[in-house]
Amino acid sequence: MKLLIIEDEQALRENITTYFTEDGNICESCANLSGAIDKLSNYNYDCVLLDIGLPDGEGFEVLDFLKKTLKDEAVLIISARNSLDDKIKGLNIGADDYLTKPFHLAELKARVASVYRRKAANSNNIIVFNEITLNLLGRTVEVNNIPIILTRKEYDMLLYFIANKSKVISKNAIAEHLWGDEMDMHNNFDFIYTHIKNLRKKLLDAGGCDYIHSIYGIGYKFKA
Amino acid sequence: MKLSAHYNKASIIITISVLFIGAIIYFFTINYIAKNQLDLNLIEEIDGIKNYIKVNNKLPQQVDFDEDLVTFVKTDKQQLKQHFFDTVYNNPKEKKKEAGRAISCMVLDNGNNYLTTLIVSREDTEYLVQIIGLITLALSVGLLLTLFITNRYILNGLWKPFYKTLAELKSFNISDDKTLSLKGTKVDEFNELNDTVQSMSLKAKNDFQTLKEFTENASHEMQTPLAVITSKLDTLIQDETLKAEQYEQINDIYASTNKLARLNQSLLLLVKIENNLIDDIELLRLDSLIEEKVKQFQELITDKQIKVETHLSTKEISASKYLLDILLNNLFSNAIRHNTPNGKLIIVLDSDKLIFKNNGLSHALNVGQMFDRFKKGNRSEGTGLGLALVKNICALNNWKICYYYEIPFHVFQLDF
Secondary structure: OOEEEOOOOOOHHHHHHHHHOOOOOEEEEEHHHHHHHHHHOOOOOOOOOOOOOOOOOOOOHHHHHHOOOOOOOEEEEEEEOOOHHHHHHHHOOOOOOOEEEEOOOHHHHHHHHHHHHHHHHOOEEEEEEOOEEEEEEOOEEEOOOOOOOOOOOOOHHHHHHHHHOOOEEEEHHHHHHHHOOOOOOOOOOHHHHHHHHHHHHHHOOOOOOOEEEEEEEEEEEEEE | OHHHHHHHHHHHHHHHHHHHHHHHHHHHHHHHHHHHHHHHHHHHHHHOOHHHHHHOOOOHHHHHHOOOOOEEEEEEOOOOOOOOEEEEEEEEEOOOOEEEEEEEEEEEOEEEEEEEEEEOOOOOHHHHHHHHHHHHHHHHHHHHHHHHHHHHHHHHHHHHHHHHHHHHHHHOOOOOOOOOOOOOOOOOHHHHHHHHHHHHHHHHHHHHHHHHHHHHHHHHHHHHHHHHHHHHHHOOOOOOOOOHHHHHHHHHHHHHHHHHHHHHHHHHHHHHHHHHOOOOOOEEEHHHHHHHHHHHOOHHHHOOOOOEEEEEEEEEOOOHHHHHHHHHHHHHHHHHHHOOOEEEEEEEEOOOOOEEEEEOOOOOOOOOOOOOOOOOOOOOOOOOOOHHHHHHHHHHHHOHHHHHHOEEEEEEEEEO
């Protein structure tokens, strides 16, 4: 996947670039609006990560530009503004998703994977990961062509893990993904363990490999 | 009371008092003048009598005096001062008792002193006073009526522009895009008022806009560094050579960052609520929202082995879904966080109230500052903004929230 990261905060830009590049994606980045327009008029990308507050203008102009030049990059807005108006405006003029800062890189990756899948022309709504097959439309999972029944949380978790395969994901990030960031989990993530345990058991019982590894004290890793 | 009613009241009271005092003065003046006139007549007549006696050397006959009554009484007194007095006498012509005005004096005839009393009728003057009184009364009533009608209709008409401005102001919403449209009137004062209101509303709108921008900027300035910290940590934990202790440290940073992020969000949300920036009002089914929340908090509930009891009746409510969500999140979160293991959480929803009851500390909490910002129990790990948010959301919707301790339950009651 070829990504363009438009973000003026250098540290954040670099972290996103690193996180996505490790996975074999090609990432380019720029820190301002003019640079972004420049890159977008010369090259094609699969997905654009767009910060709204840029030093030389509003990120919305990138959306306008893409619309005008009939480009169909998937766009994910990453904004510090948690304002409903902005969210609606962004989605109305062509963005595919809206993520409010601060966010976990794992969450960003899962969202990018999701908008990319939706936008990709050859989308068949099936994700295959070794022996595991996920049908996104029916929200069903097969391991070695044998259907297994997952709860909603387990299914979401599996999808999240596959999007962030080979990454260490903090319990914090998993909790926020599954329960939303508005719910205060009281920093008590013990119950995540229950869901992980069940998911792992179901996958193993269906003859899948043991992908989910616990990283002591911090979280989990889906080993590819 | 309306302005016109106030004005009516004042003007009618003043008019009536002035008319009343005026009438009294008027009455006495006319009476005084009429009496003077009568007295003058009496003096003239008594002079006539005296002349008659001087010329004819005898007392005049009774018949010579029309309706007047003159009496001569022989007296031994030598001196009597001429004086006037009111009296009642028998009118010789009309044969009835009448009010009269009398003069009394001494006349000398053939060496005899006579006490002479001349009485004239006061009927005519009294009749005149009555007629004048009636006319005055009729005029007063007419004046009052006219005043009343004028006040009522003309005054209302005059104040019409004011009421128009008032109606415009009532429908004024600072977070709306549309500005006030106040038309010019014929009255200078109202034009001035409209101009002032217009410029004030513009200023308020501008200030509001600035505040909104400030809120957004503050949010932006704090969210970005938080995003950097989070992403740095996310990157840092990818290094699997880290020791368990280091992971522990990172975990703590995660927790603090998470708390900081939530604190920031809550503060911004408070500002937004206080400025009424959230107005996505829709009709919601509160009972089903609560049921969803119970499911959403299931893990936390099971984790503490809390027994949840719900008694929900169907209740529709007009509110912002977003804010109602936050309100319920905070109520649930508190009721679970401060609950005892194996405790109870009872939720009751009626048509007019919502009650959250939970076990917890074995004594009542300090109600006074409970809903203030950053006031939290010693053992609370929350942001300290949860109940402040609850209170503000309730205030925004004109609901009433209160806390009380009902052994062994801590109760939060929300009255719609």
